[in-house]
Structure formats: structure tokens, C-alpha cells
Amino acid sequence: MDVSIIGSGYVGTTIAACLADLGHDVLNVEIDEDIVATINAGEAPIHESGLEERIAEHAGTTLRATTDYDEIRGTDVTFLCLPTPQTDDGGLDLAPMRAGAESLGRTLAEKDGDHLVVVKSTVLPSTTEEVVGPILEEESGRRIGDGLEIAMNPEFLRMSTAVEDFLEPDKVVIGASSEDAAATLRELYAPILGREETDLVETDIREAELIKYANNAFLASKVSLVNELGNIAKEYGADAYEVLEAVGLDDRISDRFMRSGLGWGGSCFPKDVNALRAGAREQGYDPDLLDAVVSVNDEQPRRLVALLGEHVPLEGARVAVLGLSFKPGTDDVRKSRALDVIEHLRERGAEVVAYDPVAIENVRPDYPEIEYADSADAALEGADGAVVATDWPEFDDLAFDGMANRVLVDGRRIDVDRDALEVYEGLTW
Numbered sequence: 359m360d361v362s363i364i365g366s367g368y369v370g371t372t373i374a375a376c377l378a379d380l381g382h383d384v385l386n387v388e389i390d391e392d393i394v395a396t397i398n399a400g401e402a403p404i405h406e407s408g409l410e411e412r413i414a415e416h417a418g419t420t421l422r423a424t425t426d427y428d429e430i431r432g433t434d435v436t437f438l439c440l441p442t443p444q445t446d447d448g449g450l451d452l453a454p455m456r457a458g459a460e461s462l463g464r465t466l467a468e469k470d471g472d473h474l475v476v477v478k479s480t481v482l483p484s485t486t487e488e489v490v491g492p493i494l495e496e497e498s499g500r501r502i503g504d505g506l507e508i509a510m511n512p513e514f515l516r517m518s519t520a521v522e523d524f525l526e527p528d529k530v531v532i533g534a535s536s537e538d539a540a541a542t543l544r545e546l547y548a549p550i551l552g553r554e555e556t557d558l559v560e561t562d563i564r565e566a567e568l569i570k571y572a573n574n575a576f577l578a579s580k581v582s583l584v585n586e587l588g589n590i591a592k593e594y595g596a597d598a599y600e601v602l603e604a605v606g607l608d609d610r611i612s613d614r615f616m617r618s619g620l621g622w623g624g625s626c627f628p629k630d631v632n633a634l635r636a637g638a639r640e641q642g643y644d645p646d647l648l649d650a651v652v653s654v655n656d657e658q659p660r661r662l663v664a665l666l667g668e669h670v671p672l673e674g675a676r677v678a679v680l681g682l683s684f685k686p687g688t689d690d691v692r693k694s695r696a697l698d699v700i701e702h703l704r705e706r707g708a709e710v711v712a713y714d715p716v717a718i719e720n721v722r723p724d725y726p727e728i729e730y731a732d733s734a735d736a737a738l739e740g741a742d743g744a745v746v747a748t749d750w751p752e753f754d755d756l757a758f759d760g761m762a763n764r765v766l767v768d769g770r771r772i773d774v775d776r777d778a779l780e781v782y783e784g785l786t787w
Contacts, residue, residue, distance in 0.1 A: 359546055361385070362433040364458050366393050366423060368404055368520070368625070368690070369478060369513050370439030374423075375402075375409055376524045378416035380549050385433055386423040397423035405689040405716055408521035427461050431469040435542060436462060437478045437511075438490070448632035449640075452489060455479060459490045463497025466506065474542050476509045480571070480630060482637045483564040486510045486533075507539035510563045512570035517624055518687025525550065531559045533566025574630040575648060580615045581622050582654040588618025588786025589661065598786040599771060618786040620747060620769035621658040623684035623693040658769070659698035662745055662785050663706060666767040669781045670743035673707035676762070678737040681748020681770075682714035682721050689716040695769070696747035700725065703745075713737040715750055735760065746770050 359382045363374045366388040374386045374397075388394050396403045400417040402410040413421065430436055440454045455477075466473055475494060477486045491508050500506040510533040515523045530547055534540035540560055544551065551558055559569070588598035598618045606613030622628070631648055638645040666672065684694035691697065694717075700710050711729040712721070718730050731737035734753060738744055739760040746753060749770035758764045758778050765781040768774065776782040 359383070359435065359542075360433040361546070362387055362430045362436045363439055364388075364430075364436060364462060365439035365441070365479075366390075366397060366403065367439065367441060368406070368517075369515060370437070371397070371402065371404055371413075372406060372409060372515060372520045372524060373437060373439060373478065373513070374421060375412040375416065376521060377546075378421040379412050379525070382420065382546070383433075384416075384421050385429055386421070387425070387427060387430060388423055389425060391425060394423040394425055397421070406520050407518055407687055412521065427465045428468075430462065430465050434472075435474045435476060435546065437476045438462070439478045442479050442481055442629075442633075444629045444632055445636075448636035450482060450485075450633050452481070452485065455481065455485070455490065456493060459493040460497050463494040466494070466498040466500065472505045472507070472538075474507045474509060474539050476511050476543070477567075478511055478513055480512060480626070480633075481510075481567055482571070482633060483567045486563050486567060487535075491535075502535055507535050507542075508563070509534040509539045509543060510566040511543060512566060514570070514573065517685055517690050526553065527556055529557045529559055531561070531566050531569050533561050533563040535563065571630050571634045574627055575634055575651075577615055578622055578627045578631050578655070579647070579651045582651040584616055584618045585621060585658055585786065586654050591618075592784075592786050617771065619658070619771060620662060620695040620699075620785060621655040623695045624690060625692045628693040656698075658785065659695050660702050662699055662747075662767055662769050663702040665783050665785065666743050666745055666765070667706060669765045669767075669783070670763060672703065675708045675742040676740060677703055677708045677710055678731075678734075678741040678744035678761075679703070679710055679712040680714075680734055680737060680744060680746045680753055680756075681750055682712055683717040683748055686748055686750045689720055691717050691720045694747075697721070697725075699745060699747050699769070700728065704728075711737050711741065714748065715752065743767070746772055746774075 361382050362385040363370050364387045366386045374384045378384045393403045400414040402413050440458045442450045445451050491502050512531050532540050532543050591598035602616045606616045635645045635648050682696045703710050713731040713734050735757050741761050742763050743765040746768045749772050754773040764779045766779050767783045769785045
């Protein structure tokens with residue numbers, strides 16, 4: 359199938375490479391000429407496991423990038439993979455989505471034949487039908503249901519495992535304006551839907567939009583509850599990990615997302631939970647439980663720094679922050695808990711030296727005044743204390759001999775030699 363994808367950020371690039379891997383001819387449309395050149399050169403514009411080799415394999419054959427919207431006319435399906443940044447009140451800024459829909463609509467005005475437009479970006483219920491659809495109709499001069507179809511197909515991609523998540527998902531959700539639109543997406547995803555482990559969910563468009571939010575809100579709530587229980591366990595001197603391991607044996611609960619610690623971050627959970635909260639208030643409903651979920655999560659970095667302050671006078675102290683990305687395996691620092699830790703340390707007067715295997719250059723522009731080390735051992739050298747903010751595997755082999763004070767507060771429960779430390783504190787254990 360001939361597929362076009364508007365946007366080559368994290369979602370768009372991953373989807374483009376994976377659809378090419380499934381045998382489709384994929385056109386990635388992007389306004390940034392540098393990103394277009396990068397993809398066409400067979401390189402990945404983002405750090406994501408398994409992505410670089412797929413782009414290298416398919417670039418120039420079944421995968422191309424361009425800035426020219428007119429080339430979309432040669433495709434059958436267009437995915438809108440555009441950013442929906444958070445506004446000051448927690449809602450969604452739909453300006454990029456509107457602009458992309460306008461450009462696409464003008465392009466489709468000159469196309470002969472049917473076309474399916476699929477919203478892949480995470481948007482609140484009614485956006486596809488009441489924002490994107492009318493723009494497409496106005497700009498193209500065509501009507502939904504008369505040669506122009508729309509659908510919502512939410513993504514469930516996790517940073518560092520996005521390629522695997524796309525190719526081996528637990529579910530594919532399709533919300534379509536017609537049976538023809540749904541049939542097109544079933545054909546597109548046939549290799550994936552042929553997996554016994556993958557469920558197909560077909561529903562209306564608004565339900566498909568809300569499924570993504572409900573999914574992330576539930577997971578974020580579970581993590582915050584686990585952290586709340588971890589905080590309580592810490593007050594009692596109990597090990598939350600032993601407690602929650604037993605809780606996870608209950609098949610109604612499961613053992614997934616049961617690691618208490620510094621909390622959730624990244625591009626999805628914070629934005630999606632906040633957007634759902636803001637959207638609920640617009641509908642006249644106060645989402646008290648989700649408000650509490652966010653409150654618990656936001657408190658964890660402060661608790662980590664306060665715990666370090668019990669062992670190290672933070673004013674003027676040199677503190678090593680190990681890990682900057684919001685999770686291991688990615689260079690994404692959006693809403694990373696590590697950045698909140700840095701802010702709290704600086705508020706307490708500490709001097710920060712930070713290290714991350716891949717994410718330093720994504721932090722440096724916003725924090726040019728802090729020191730960056732070339733390795734974890736270099737960050738620990740001369741440090742009065744250290745904190746673990748991201749559980750990169752290489753942190754399991756830390757050497758503490760060079761620290762001024764061998765004090766470590768661990769926000770992620772890494773597998774560290776605790777006997778080599780004068781003080782080891784876990785955030786929730």
C-alpha cells in the first residue's frame with residue numbers, strides 16, 4: 359500500500375520505518391529539511407532501539423522523506439503524526455494539527471480518487487470529527503464519506519521499545535468513519551493483526567480517541583499509587599519492593615508497573631493526563647483522582663532531594679545526578695524527573711554535576727550552568743553525594759572510591775554494591 363505520513367518526530371519516524379519494514383511504500387512529509395535529509399541518508403533523526411537499522415535498510419527504496427505535500431497525491435492513506443503540545447492550562451495546542459490538516463486538504467483538492475486520512479496523534483474526543491474533518495472538507499472541497507474518509511488510530515509506543523511496540527502490539531485500535539476506512543486499515547496492518555497475541559479493537563472515532571487517554575491515565579495512576587504505597591512503606595521502615603512483589607501475585611492487579619521510585623515522566627503520561635484533566639473540567643467534571651495522581655508524582659523528586667539532605671548538607675555540596683533521560687534506552691528528557699531533581703538541588707544551593715549515556719546534549723541548552731561529566735565515575739569523583747534518577751544498566755557497576763562522601767540516594771533501585779557505600783538510601787525502600 360502507498361502510505362504518506364505527515365510529521366517525522368518520534369511517532370511519525372517510527373511508524374514510517376515500521377510500515378516500510380512491513381512491505382509498504384512510505385512517504386514521510388516533514389517541513390524540516392535537515393530531518394528530511396537525515397532520513398533520506400538512511401539515518402535516524404531520533405535515538406530509538408531498532409530504528410536506525412530499519413531506516414538504513416529501507417531509505418531510498420520503500421521509504422522516502424520530502425518537504426513536498428504534492429507527493430501525497432500518489433498515496434492512498436495519510437497519517438497525521440503531528441505534535442499536540444500542552445498549553446498553560448494543561449490542554450492541547452492544536453495549531454500544528456490544524457496547519458497540517460489545512461495543507462493536506464489543499465493537496466487533496468487536486469487529487470483524483472479516494473483518500474483516507476488517519477489521525478495518529480493523541481487528541482481529545484471530538485477532535486478528529488469536529489476539528490480535522492471540517493478543515494479537510496473546507497480545504498479540499500470534498501465531503502467526508504464521498505471519496506474522503508477519516509479515522510482515528512491511536513499509538514501505544516513506549517520510548518526505547520517503540521519499534522517492538524509497533525510491530526508486536528497487544529492491541530490495534532481503529533475508529534473509522536466508514537467500513538471502507540476500517541477495511542483499509544485492517545489491510546494495512548494485516549501482518550500485525552495476523553499475530554495471535556494482537557487484539558483488534560474496532561470502535562467509533564471518539565471512543566478510539568479516548569482509549570489512548572484512558573490507557574495512559576490508568577497506568578499513570580497505578581505508578582502513583584505504587585509510589586504512594588512505597589512512601590508509606592519507607593516511613594514504616596519496610597521494603598516496598600517486597601511488599602509490592604507479593605501484591606503483584608494477585609491476578610486482578612498483576613506485577614506490571616509495580617516498581618516504586620522517582621515517578622513517571624516523558625512525553626506521554628504527563629501531557630495525556632493533564633490534557634484529560636483539562637478536558638474533563640471543560641466538560642464540567644472535576645477529576646479529583648487524576649489530580650491526586652499528578653500531585654503524588656510531582657512530589658517524588660522533592661522527597662529524593664530531601665532524603666539526600668538528611669545525610670549531606672546541600673548548601674555548596676557537589677552532587678552527582680546519574681541519569682537525565684526520563685527512562686533508560688532513550689535520549690528523551692521531556693518531563694524527566696531528573697530535571698526536577700536538578701531544580702530542587704539547585705534550590706537547596708547544591709552544585710550539580712550530571713551524567714547520562716545519551717541525553718546530555720538534550721539537557722545542556724536549558725541547563726548550561728551545570729557541569730556535565732563524560733562518565734558516571736567522572737561524575738562521582740569528588741562528589742559529596744549522588745542520586746540515581748534513571749536506571750541505566752551501566753549504573754549497576756558504579757565505583758564510589760573517588761567520592762568525597764560515599765552517599766547514594768537511589769530513585770530507581772539499581773543493582774549497586776551497597777557495601778561499598780557509607781550511606782545507601784532507597785527512595786521508597
